[in-house]
Amino acid sequence: DAGVIQSPRHEVTEMGQEVTLRCKPISGHDYLFWYRQTMMRGLELLIYFNNNVPIDDSGMPEDRFSAKMPNASFSTLKIQPSEPRDSAVYFCASSLARSETQYFGPGTRLLVL
């Protein structure tokens, strides 16, 4: 298996623009997680899905953030409008079960100018 795939790997955008991050989980994994990592706040869970259904979005910082999972092999995290404080590395991870090993993608490094 190719592992968790994320795109783009790097994104530079200007404040106010819409940003869409993409994730393809490992085939057969029922859980998908979105994390944000910054130097100041460390690793934060934003939202996770089970069988394409959002289960816990309490970590989503604001209404500017939204996430979808239209099918078992694809998820998006959208920021609209983006702000400089959204600059971070965003990771997607997937797992077979909620409390089991999560497999992380390489991350998307977002810079909002």
Place this chain on the structure above:
Amino acid sequence: GNSVTQMEGPVTLSEEAFLTINCTYTATGYPSLFWYVQYPGEGLQLLLKATKADDKGSNKGFEATYRKETTSFHLEKGSVQVSDSAVYFCALSDRDQAGTALIFGKGTTLSVSS
């Protein structure tokens, strides 16, 4: 609630030195415990895990033993290499706690010099 506490870094060692990174946890049920490693510019990778008390996880020369009596899961390696320089995260999952997934510590940065 459940939580994980790791020793703060950075930890700076010379090659072939002994490594210990402390991790303690608080959990209401019977969690599984994990160590993840993040190399520069990469995502987190599972390093090792233990699913019940007294289990020892091991991988790449790293070891950690699940100690329920001290609620700890300390990471050790007998002889570190420069290539071990990375950020290490301790994590737990509590299967009895509905709605939660993995809970991560803040990470400990290890820097090994030759």
